[in-house]
Amino acid sequence: MIRTHLLKKRISILMASIAFLVLVMALPMVAWSQQTTETLPQTKRLSILICSPSTDVVYNRFGHAAIRLMDEDAGSDIIYNYGTFDNTIPNFEIRFMRGETDYYVEALPSAYYLNEFIQNGRGVTELVLNLSQEEISRVQTYLNRNIQPENRQYRYNFLYDNCATRLISIVKEATGGTLQIPDKGEERTWRELINGCCTDAPWVQLGIDMVIGSKADASATTEEQFFLPGRILDMLPHTTLLRPDGSASPLVMDTIELFSPLPFSTEPSEEGWPTPLAASIVLLALTIGIVVMDIHRRKICRLYDSIVMGIVGLSGCIIFAMVFFSVHPHTSPNYILFLLHPLHLLIGLPLTAIPRLRQAGFVYHFINFAELSLIGLVIWFLPQQVVMPLYVTGIAMWLLSARWILINKWRKNVR
Known part of the structure; x- marks a missing residue:
């Protein structure tokens, strides 16, 4: 019995020693395995x-x-x-x-592009x-397929499918996730966002205000604002990527300023030109002078x-062309067409210029x-912003037509 007990005790000690030895040998392997998983080489880097x-x-x-896609391998x-x-x-x-403008994707060495x-x-x-x-590899596959001659061209859309929105769509497609963009109370209309890029060019702003219609006065969602690269820079570093498996992580892990821009002036750049508002006020003042003179001499x-009609x-x-013949978004409906329309040129001009x-x-x-x-009477209730230069121009045109009525004194012929 004693010998049996000693044998069992020795066997237990031996088994415990073996187990301890196995455990000691296994720990480095587990640690190595964990280290390998955590420090898996990041050979590819994707950035915007x-x-x-x-x-x-x-x-x-x-x-x-x-x-930008960097592949060390x-x-x-x-x-x-x-x-x-x-x-x-x-x-x-015209296109x-x-x-109806077609853009295309082009792959270039980074050094050449940045230069x-x-x-x-x-x-x-x-x-x-x-x-x-894995997600970067999916993006790489997508991009390499896109640059093939049969795939590289696409129908460009300034607001919904441009050089900036395409990149966001690619990231979302590769990850299958959605973007959680913080709402900082910066609700802006499409018109405000576009005009904000032209603060130093009031005539460019006026041209934009003329050709975009009432839909441009609706608010753009935070993700829709990504049509402007500057908004991507402002909001993407604070955006969270929500993946299909329920995990979430910051979409941007680093922001690097590669090159600083030269000073960008926000002062009006059209030297020698009056602002649209100043020009419209001059038009109104000149119109008032012409109207007073014509009424005094009873001649137009x-x-x-x-x-003016021209x-x-x-x-x-x-x-008119942008409203009825353009597929650009937010150009129709455009209530400015009731103020500035082709009939002034096609009908009003000849009827005004020819005495008979x-x-x-x-x-x-x-x-x-x-x-x-x-x-x-209704301009302030329209679902579209009418900028002041166009409003002042409308007053000038109203005075010209009112003068025709006053001089005619409701008779059939203008004396």
């Missing part, structure tokens, strides 16, 4: 590049965005640019106005995305009226007077 705006051409005022550093277009194609300007912005004095900020290697200055009529033709058509000219100006009076 935000390029600052410039004033050399209108479309550069809104900035630019591109996607392949020894590559490529930037994919969805903002490339060919302005030498036939009727490019652009109609919203262009350095030479132009534009800053570049890199937003390094917090994605897994047809030359002045013809010039200018507003040409403007109306552009607005004075009776028909009186009828036209009577109708115009009645229309502008009605617009003046």
Whole structure:
């Protein structure tokens, strides 16, 4: 019995020793396994590049965005640019106005791409995305498929499918996730967002206010604001990526300013030109002087009226084309068309300029007077912002047509 007990005791000690030895040997392996998982080599890095705006051409005022993919294994550093277009194609300007512009993606070495912005004095900020290697690989597959000749072209849309929105869509598709963007109370309309890029160019702002309609006065959601690269730079570092498995993580893990932009002036850049408001006030003052003079001499200055009708009529033709022949979003409906319309050029101008058509000219100006009076009553209730220069221009046109009625004194012929 004693021997049996000692044997069992020795066997227990031996088993415990073996177990202890196995445990000691296994610990480094577990630690190594954990270390390998945690420090898995990150050979690929994906980031979004935000390029600052410039004033050399209108479309550069809104900035630019591109996607950068660095692959250490392949020894590559490529930037994919969805903002490339060919302005030498036939009727490019007309196609652009109609919203039928085709852009394409182009893959360029990063050094070559960035050098262009350095030479132009534009800053570049890199937003390094917090994605897994698998997610980055999916983006890489998508991009490489996109740059193939049969896939590289797409129908550009300034507000909903441009060089910036494409990048956000690619990230969401690769991760299958959604974006949780903090609401900082910065509710803005499409018009405010666009005009905010043209504070130094009041005539550009006026042109934009003329051709975009009432839909532009609706508020853009926080994600819709990403059509402007500057808004991506402002909000993406504070955005959370919610993945399908329920996990959440910051979308951006690092923000790097690669190059600082040269000073960007926000002062009016159109030297030698009055602002649109100043020009409209001059037009109104000149119109008042012409009206007073014409009433005093009971005769209409047809030359002045013809010039005004021609200018507003040409403007109306552009607005008419954008409303009825353009696929650009937010150009229709446009209530400015009731103020500036093609009929001023096609009908009003000849009826005003040709003396023997004075009776028909009186009828036209009577109708115009009645229309502008009605617009003046409801203009503040329209679902569209009417900027002050256009409002002042409308008053000037109203005075011209009122003068036709006063001089005629409701008779059929203008003396």
